[in-house]
Amino acid sequence: MSSPRFRVAICGGGIGGVTLALVLGKYAGQGIQVDLYDAKGGFAEIGAGISIWKRTWFILKNLGLERAIGEIAVRTPVESPQPSFAFKKSDVKEPTEVFWRMISPYGTITVHRADFLKILIERLPKSYGVHFNKRLEHYTQESDEGPITLHFADGTTSQADMLVGADGNKSPTRQTTYKNLSAEAEKQGDLAEAQRLQFFIRPHWTGTYIYRSLVDTEKLLKICPGHPAATVPLVYIGKDRHVVSYPISRGKLVNFGTFISDVGREGEFIDGPMVVDVSSEETIEPFADWEPEVKALLQCSNKYSRWAICQIRGLPHYVSGRVALLGDAAHAMTTHLGAGAGQAIEDAFVLGQLLADELTTRSKLETVLGVYEEIRLPIGNSYVERSRKTGLAYEFNYTPESVLAAGVDPGSPEGLKLLSTFVYDQWSCHWGYMPDKDWERAKEKLHKVLSHS
Ligand SMILES: Cc1cc2nc3c(=O)[nH]c(=O)nc-3n(C[C@H](O)[C@H](O)[C@H](O)COP(=O)(O)OP(=O)(O)OC[C@H]3O[C@@H](n4cnc5c(N)ncnc54)[C@H](O)[C@@H]3O)c2cc1C
The missing domain is CATH 3.30.9.30 (D-Amino Acid Oxidase; Chain A, domain 2)
Incomplete structure (x- = not known):
C-alpha cells in the first residue's frame, strides 16, 4: 500500500469534525492520514434537537446516511413540499x-442530536486515529514548510501537515490564528487592522x-x-x-x-x-x-x-497558511435558521473533497485551502447574517423593507403577512440550490489554480 499523501489533524469531534472525517473516508480513504482530537473523554453532543433541511439532506444522502437518519427522524423524510x-x-x-x-x-427533518452524532461516529473509517481528552491550547509552526504542532492541555504535542479547527465557537484554533494575524498586522504598523482582527478571537454575545x-x-x-x-x-x-x-x-x-x-x-x-x-x-x-x-x-x-x-460575524479569513476553520469555529451563528450544523456539514463536504482530490499534494495544501475559503466564506458568513436578521424580525427588532414601504404596523395582520414573506425568503436558502453546485465551483477553481501552479 502506498503511503498517505499528507497528514490532516482535525481538532474537534462535533458534527463538523466528524463529518469531515466521513467525507475524507469516502473520497480519500487511506490516501490521507487523518487524526481527530477532542477535548472530551468521548463523543458527545449537548442539547437535544436539531433540524435538518434539504441542502444538508443532500449531503447526508451523498454519504449514504439517508436510511439511518430517516429512521431517527420524526417522520420519514419526503422531498415533496x-x-x-x-x-x-x-x-x-x-x-x-x-x-x-x-x-x-x-x-423540517427533526432529530435528536445524540442519535444523529451516533450515526456519524459509527461510520468513521477504522484507520483514522481518534484521540480523546486532548484539549488543544494552541498550535505553532516553526517554518513555512514545516509541520504544524498542536499543543494540548495535558502537556503533549502532536504534528500534522495541516490543521482543521472544527473546535466550536470558542475555537482555540481560531484564537491562535487571529492572535497571529493581529500580531502580524501590528508588526507591519497597521494598528487599526490589528485591533479589528482581535475582535474575532472570541465569539461575542448576541x-x-x-x-x-x-x-x-x-x-x-x-x-x-x-x-x-x-x-x-x-x-x-x-x-x-x-x-x-x-x-x-x-x-x-x-x-x-x-x-x-x-x-x-x-x-x-x-x-x-x-x-x-x-x-x-x-x-x-x-x-x-x-x-x-x-x-x-x-x-x-x-x-x-x-x-x-454567541456569534462570529463576518470573519475575514477561514484559512491561514495550512490551517483552516470549519463549522462554528468559522461562522458560529444564532439558532434562528436552524443552520449552524448544516453549514458545518457543508464546509466538511467541500473541504473534504478538495483535500481528497488527486491533484492535492502536501506542497499544494495552502493553495487548496485558499479555494475552500473562496467558496465557503461568503456562504458561511451570509448564513450568519440571515440568521441574525431572522431572529431580530421574529422579535420585532427589525422591520423588513416591505413592511416599512407599506407603512403598516409590523404586528398587524397586513404586517404579519409581509413579515411571513420576508421570513420565508430568509429560510429559502436551505433549499434554493444544492451544495453540489458549490463543490463543482470549488473543483473547477482547484483544477484551474493547480494547473497554473
Ligand atoms: C440551542 C441551539 C439550537 C440549534 N439548532 C440547530 C438546528 O436546528 N439545526 C442546525 O443545523 N444547527 C443548529 N444549531 C447549531 C449547531 O448546534 C452548531 O452549529 C453545530 O453543532 C456546530 O458544529 P461544530 O462541529 O462546528 O461545533 P461543535 O458541535 O461545538 O463541536 C466542537 C467540538 O470541538 C471540541 N472542542 C472544543 N474545544 C476544544 C479544544 N480546545 N480542544 C479539542 N477539542 C475541542 C468539543 O468538545 C466538540 O466536540 C443549534 C445550536 C444551538 C445552541
Whole structure:
C-alpha cells in the first residue's frame, strides 16, 4: 500500500469534525492520514434537537446516511413540499390563531442530536486515529514548510501537515490564528487592522439567551390535551421574545427553547460559562402575559438550561497558511435558521473533497485551502447574517423593507403577512440550490489554480 499523501489533524469531534472525517473516508480513504482530537473523554453532543433541511439532506444522502437518519427522524423524510414551522403572534393573553405555516421541501427533518452524532461516529473509517481528552491550547509552526504542532492541555504535542479547527465557537484554533494575524498586522504598523482582527478571537454575545428544555410528549398531552407542539413545529413570536418548539425522537419528546433578547447588548463578551442551569421561574415569568398555549408548554418542564447565544460575524479569513476553520469555529451563528450544523456539514463536504482530490499534494495544501475559503466564506458568513436578521424580525427588532414601504404596523395582520414573506425568503436558502453546485465551483477553481501552479 502506498503511503498517505499528507497528514490532516482535525481538532474537534462535533458534527463538523466528524463529518469531515466521513467525507475524507469516502473520497480519500487511506490516501490521507487523518487524526481527530477532542477535548472530551468521548463523543458527545449537548442539547437535544436539531433540524435538518434539504441542502444538508443532500449531503447526508451523498454519504449514504439517508436510511439511518430517516429512521431517527420524526417522520420519514419526503422531498415533496411539506408543512414546516407554524407561526403565531403570541405576546397577548388570549388564544391566537396560526398566522402563517411555512411550506418547504421535506418540511423540517427533526432529530435528536445524540442519535444523529451516533450515526456519524459509527461510520468513521477504522484507520483514522481518534484521540480523546486532548484539549488543544494552541498550535505553532516553526517554518513555512514545516509541520504544524498542536499543543494540548495535558502537556503533549502532536504534528500534522495541516490543521482543521472544527473546535466550536470558542475555537482555540481560531484564537491562535487571529492572535497571529493581529500580531502580524501590528508588526507591519497597521494598528487599526490589528485591533479589528482581535475582535474575532472570541465569539461575542448576541444579546439573546435561549432557555432550553425537553418535555415528554405524553406528559404534555396529559396536562394540555391536543397541544399542537406534540406534532407540529412551532414558532411563537412577540416583542423581544420568542419560543420555538418541535417534536423529536420519533415524537416521544418535544424539544423547545424560549428566547429573551436585549438587542442593545449585542457585541458584549461573555465571561464565565455560556450554559448554566436555571430555575423554571426565571424561564416562565417573562411569558406571564403570553397566550395560554405557550404558558402550558413552559409549565410542563422543571428543568431548564440557559444558553448565551454567541456569534462570529463576518470573519475575514477561514484559512491561514495550512490551517483552516470549519463549522462554528468559522461562522458560529444564532439558532434562528436552524443552520449552524448544516453549514458545518457543508464546509466538511467541500473541504473534504478538495483535500481528497488527486491533484492535492502536501506542497499544494495552502493553495487548496485558499479555494475552500473562496467558496465557503461568503456562504458561511451570509448564513450568519440571515440568521441574525431572522431572529431580530421574529422579535420585532427589525422591520423588513416591505413592511416599512407599506407603512403598516409590523404586528398587524397586513404586517404579519409581509413579515411571513420576508421570513420565508430568509429560510429559502436551505433549499434554493444544492451544495453540489458549490463543490463543482470549488473543483473547477482547484483544477484551474493547480494547473497554473
Ligand atoms: C440551542 C441551539 C439550537 C440549534 N439548532 C440547530 C438546528 O436546528 N439545526 C442546525 O443545523 N444547527 C443548529 N444549531 C447549531 C449547531 O448546534 C452548531 O452549529 C453545530 O453543532 C456546530 O458544529 P461544530 O462541529 O462546528 O461545533 P461543535 O458541535 O461545538 O463541536 C466542537 C467540538 O470541538 C471540541 N472542542 C472544543 N474545544 C476544544 C479544544 N480546545 N480542544 C479539542 N477539542 C475541542 C468539543 O468538545 C466538540 O466536540 C443549534 C445550536 C444551538 C445552541
